[in-house]
Amino acid sequence: MIEETATVVAATPDFIWVEARARSACSSCGTQDSCATSSVSKWFGMRRQQLRLPNQFASSLGEQVIIGVEDQVMVTASLAAYILPVVLMIVAAIAADIYGMSDKQQAIAASSGLFLGLFGAGVLTSNHLMQRYFQPQLLRKAVAPLTVSPIAFQPFTGDTP
Template identity: 35%
Template sequence: MVEESARVLRVEGDVVWVQAIAKSACGSCQAQKGCGHSLLAKAGQKQIDLPVDRNGLDVSENDQVIIGVPEQAILRSSLLMYGVPLMAMMAVAMLLSLMGVEEKISVLCAFLAMIAGFYWVNRQSKSLKFSHWHPRLVRKAQSVESHIPMCETH
């Protein structure tokens, strides 16, 4: 399960609205202090508000929680969203190329096949049951306390 921390905005029965911040890959880079891209990523962080199943946990507003999405959900949705349109595009392009169709027409038809693939995925996604693909509340986040003694100045 892929986990991410979030903050509880409000609780509505069995649904909890949480706010997660979309992070860039800059947090793991060693050169982030001297990199302009890191500054832009921090300035452009997006806050995402989403409903999450409460999952029987006792949470209240402003609690820090961990939400999780199953890995299979990410893999399947990625394959569905990107793989189907790309495969449709490549299949049409290869078929028309083998048939000896002019390149301009082949490219146009391949592009239209990709658009049709996106349209098909959009239509199919409305009929599929994605309830087990949604993020869930996993647990409350542990508050991290510093174990370093602080010096007092007088």
């Protein structure tokens, strides 16, 4: 289960809208000062995403909640987004080669396969039935951070209690 902390930005008795800030991997990298990818990431800024979820824990505005997605859902979404377009591009290019098309026609066929794969991935992930599958789940309310209070020590007075 992949979990993320989100903030409730709107709430009704039935639904809450949560906002989770999308983070790039660059925020935890030690070489982010000298990396071009980090520079591009800073240039485009952080995206904010809002999701509507059932209000099953009676959450209110401003609370922190934990949302999560099953690992298998992430694998399926990754396959749809990355593998399907590439596979269709390669299949289209091989089919164009088998039919003896010119290089220009093979490139057009490969591009068509890529765009067909991207369109198919979009249709697959936007399907009403699949949206429930890809929808993050509200797991629990976030626990408030622990506070540490100082301990007052008494001076040692010897062996007597």
